[in-house]
Structures are given as C-alpha cells and as structure tokens.
Amino acid sequence: MTVNNNLKADVKQATKDNIIANCTYIAVGTGTTTPAADDTILEAEVLRKAIQEYVENTNNVIVSGRLAATEANGNDLAEFGLLNASSAGDLQSHDIHIQFTKSSSVEVWYDNQFDIQVVINE
Secondary structure (H helix, E strand, O other): OOOOHHHHHHHHHHHHHHHHHHOOEEEEEOOOOOOOOOOOOOOOEEEEEEOOEEEEOOOEEEEEEEEOOOOOOOOEEEEEEEEOOOOOOOEEEEEEEEEEEOOOOOOEEEEEEEEOOOOOOO
C-alpha cells in the first residue's frame, strides 16, 4: 500500500489542531526537579495565564506565553508547563530552565515548539 501525501498532511494538521486545543494555558513556577513524562502538575506553580499566541508552520506549532512586567515578580522562576484549563486541568508539557528572579524590569516570553513528523510504515 502507498500512503498518499494528503493523508500525511491530514495527520499533521490533526496533530497541530490537537496541540492548539489542549495547550491553552501556560503556568510558571519555582520547581527545579527534572520533569517526567507522568507529571500531572508543576512542582511549585506560582502563576497561570492564557496562551498569547500560536504559530503554525508546515512541520511544527509554536505555542507562546508572555509574562508581563507586573506578573510573578519576586519569584525565582525555574519551570513552566502547558495546560488545558485555567485551574487544575491536564499538564500537556513541563520543562525547567535556568532559575532567575522575576522582577518588574523584565518581561518574559516562553516559546514551546512542537515538531511534527509523520512516519507511516507501509
């Protein structure tokens, strides 16, 4: 059987649509433990807000969340995650970064790129 390029494109688009539908909020926190695939929450969440931007490209989706100068100040931020609800909800991705103290002189963008490759064994 030969899988048509149209099916591959449809699978990619369905995957992108699923990411956009399920990654609607970004949360940031102070946790420093290495994330695991079975994480359900951030280690120490301090702020959650709606995603500001989605960018769809041929083979990826970039999900972006922004912390304004007035948000999460005084916290030593070191983790972030994407979720599907404004509270509780399902954690879709979780990562850590170099810890920094958030202050009013700093705005932060968190960009999460999901690369999509469709491989169908024929």
